[in-house]
Structures are given as structure tokens and as C-alpha cells.
Amino acid sequence: xxxxxxxxxxxxxxxxxxxxxxxxxxxxxxxxxxxxxxxxxxxxxxxxxxxxxxxxxxxxxxxxxxxxxxxxxxxxxxxxxxxxxxxxxxxxxxxxxxxxxxxxxxxxxxxxxxxxxxxxxxxxxxxxxxxxxxxxxxxxxxxxxxxxxxxxxxxxxxxxxxxxxxxxxxxxxxxxxxxxxxxxxxxxxxxxxxxxxxxxxxxxxxxxxxxxxxxxxxxxxxxxxxxxxxxxxxxxxxxxxxxxxxxxxxxxxxxxxxxxxxxxxxxxxxxxxxxxxxxxx
Numbered sequence: 716x717x718x719x720x721x722x723x724x725x726x727x728x729x730x731x732x733x734x735x736x737x738x739x740x741x742x743x744x745x746x747x748x749x750x751x752x753x754x755x756x757x758x759x760x761x762x763x764x765x766x767x768x769x770x771x772x773x774x775x776x777x778x779x780x781x782x783x784x785x786x787x788x789x790x791x792x793x794x795x796x797x798x799x800x801x802x803x804x805x806x807x808x809x810x811x812x813x814x815x816x817x818x819x820x821x822x823x824x825x826x827x828x829x830x831x832x833x834x835x836x837x838x839x840x841x842x843x844x845x846x847x848x849x850x851x852x853x854x855x856x857x858x859x860x861x862x863x864x865x866x867x868x869x870x871x872x873x874x875x876x877x878x879x880x881x882x883x884x885x886x887x888x889x890x891x892x893x894x895x896x897x898x899x900x901x902x903x904x905x906x907x908x909x910x911x912x913x914x915x916x917x918x919x920x921x922x923x924x925x926x927x928x929x930x931x932x933x934x935x936x937x938x939x940x941x942x943x944x945x946x947x948x949x950x951x952x953x954x955x956x957x958x959x960x961x962x963x964x965x966x967x968x969x970x971x972x973x974x975x976x977x978x979x980x981x982x983x984x985x986x987x988x989x990x991x992x993x994x995x996x
Contacts (some may be wrong), residue, residue, distance in 0.1 A: 718758045718769060721776035722809045725752045728777045729797075729807060732787065736784050738796035745774060749943065756942045760913040767846065767963075768913075768940060781807075783816045845966040848976065849938050851910055852965075861888050863974070864907045867965075870972045873903070886925045893932075901931040910939030916948040923955060933957040934963060 719727075731747035732739055739747065749759050754770070763769040778795060781787045786801030796815075850862065852887045861878045868891050876891035888907045894900045906928050908914055914937050926933045933955065940961050941949075949957040960968070970976045 718754065718761070719752070720775070721773040721780070722813060724748065724774055725781060725807050725809050725812055726776035727778050728774065728781060729786065729801065729804065732795065732797050732801070733805065737802065738794055740794055741771075741774075744778075744795065746943065747769060748774060755815045756944055760940060760942050762912055763839045780812055780816050783819060784812050824825060845963060848966045848969065849962045851975075853911065853938050857907075860909050860938075861907050864905060865889060866974060867936075867968060867972065868905070869933075870974060871968070887929075890930065902929075903934055904930040905934040905936060908935065908937040908939065910937045913940045913942045914945050914952065916944040919945050919948045919957060919959075926957075927955060931955075934960065938962045938965065938973055 727748045728744065730751055731744050735743055745759070745779055748754075749770070758767065759770045761769050763772040770876050778787065778789075781801075782789065784807075786798055786804055787795055788798050789795045828925075852863065855863070865876050868889075872892040873893050876889065878889045881889060886906055887904050888892070890902065890904045892900050892902055895976065906922050906943060908918070914935070919941075922935055935949070935957055937960070940963075941959050948958060949959050968974075970978065
């Protein structure tokens with residue numbers, strides 16, 4: 716079926732959260748909603764703008780509406796869950812949801828007729844700086860991107876990180892060692908992909924073929940996204956596991972480690988009324 720608009724995702728999203736035990740990360744929601752709607756890999760991976768797919772963009776709007784409607788909420792760790800109200804509801808009237816939510820926010824700013832152009836959601840505003848950052852990263856040279864990934868891994872605790880991309884080493888761009896608790900160490904090889912679109916499962920299979928027998932783990936880093944089949948292939952039973960870092964995760968990691976990203980902390984002003992003063996005037 717064709718990818719529904721944001722309001723056509725209200726009930727699939729609600730059902731997905733029920734199916735997943737009442738809570739789920741965004742990636743778990745996307746997989747479950749795609750399964751419910753029987754969406755093709757092409758429909759799930761179609762790019763909307765920047766690094767964001769149409770599917771994730773519309774699902775973000777669905778979350779925004781259902782949160783305002785009071786049936787779901789999210790934690791600071793990015794986990795979304797059904798509220799007490801949401802646990803009691805299995806089907807929503809999308810017209811009623813839109814009516815309630817739009818009337819709620821129309822007092823401050825009217826919702827545009829074209830929801831695709833709206834910017835009311837914090838989650839969607841969050842993606843704007845990510846898109847800007849990834850546009851900058853996509854504009855650097857392949858060698859520079861490999862060095863950026865090298866720095867990222869070093870800042871994340873990897874040691875002996877080397878870039879080997881120039882050696883045409885079977886698609887392997889670099890290698891390093893990650894040490895756990897000062898006792899155990901794992902050899903990791905990585906590949907860097909400056910993609911505008913989605914990395915497919917054949918890319919994952921080819922990378923695995925290059926890493927077999929040479930490392931304990933594989934790490935595939937891209938400025939784009941991964942198709943559903945690629946994510947399944949990365950964790951296929953009986954095959955060496957490969958960890959995937961897509962553009963969104965890459966941007967968040969660069970922000971967390973302050974690599975090429977500056978964050979100005981906002982100071983929240985707290986105001987207390989000195990009632991004793993007014994009583995003594």
C-alpha cells in the first residue's frame with residue numbers, strides 16, 4: 716500500500732505500541748508500523764528532505780499529535796510509551812484527534828493547511844540541525860570523512876584506530892580496538908559511507924565478506940540511512956554481527972562529543988516571590 720499521510724499513521728502507531736508491550740524506541744516503532752502496513756523497503760526508505768525519510772517524518776508528526784492528544788508520552792531517553800489513557804484505547808478517530816489538537820494550539824499559532832510544511836514539533840525542529848550538520852559532512856572529501864570517523868571512534872574510547880581506506884582493502888576503511896573494563900578487547904573494522912540515500916543489504920553483505928576472519932565486530936557508518944533489509948542483514952543469525960550508525964546517530968554522536976558542533980546551554984530563569992517583603996512594605 717502507499718505510504719499514508721501523518722493522520723493515517725495514528726492508529727498503526729497506537730497498535731504498534733500495544734504490540735510492543737506499551738513502549739518502544741523510535742526505530743522499534745518504525746519497524747512495527749511498517750510491518751503492520753506491509754510497507755515495502757522503497758516506501759520506508761524514500762527520502763523526504765535532507766537525511767530524513769518521508770516515513771520517519773510523517774511518523775514524527777503522528778507522535779506529536781498523539782502526545783498532544785494524551786495517549787502517548789516520551790522520556791528523556793527517547794523511549795515512547797502509552798499513557799494510562801492510551802492503554803485503554805485501541806482505535807482512534809483521526810478527525811477527532813486532529814480537531815482536539817489543532818484547537819489546542821490554534822490559540823498561539825494556527826496550524827498550516829499543509830502539514831508537511833509545519834514546524835511545530837520539537838522532534839522535527841531537532842532534525843533541522845541534524846540535516847544541516849549532515850549536509851556539511853557530506854560536502855567534505857572522502858579522506859576527510861574517514862578521518863572524522865577515526866576521531867569519532869577515538870573520542871568514543873577506541874584505541875589503535877587506523878584509517879586504511881587508501882589501501883583498497885576489500886572495502887574496509889579502517890580498524891581499531893575497543894577495550895571493555897580494562898580486561899577484554901575486541902578488534903573492530905569499519906567502513907564509512909557518505910550516502911545521500913539508503914544503504915542496502917548487499918552493501919552490508921559485501922562488508923561482512925571483507926571482515927570475516929579479520930575482526931570480532933564490524934561497524935558501518937553512513938551519513939544516510941539503512942534499509943530495513945540492511946538492518947536485518949546486519950544482525951542475521953549465524954553471521955558475524957555488524958553495528959550500524961546512520962546519519963541521525965552520527966549527528967547525535969558528533970554533538971555529544973562536541974566534534975565540529977558547539978552547543979550553547981540555555982539558562983532557565985527561576986523566579987520566587989518574596990511574600991515576606993510585600994507584607995513588610
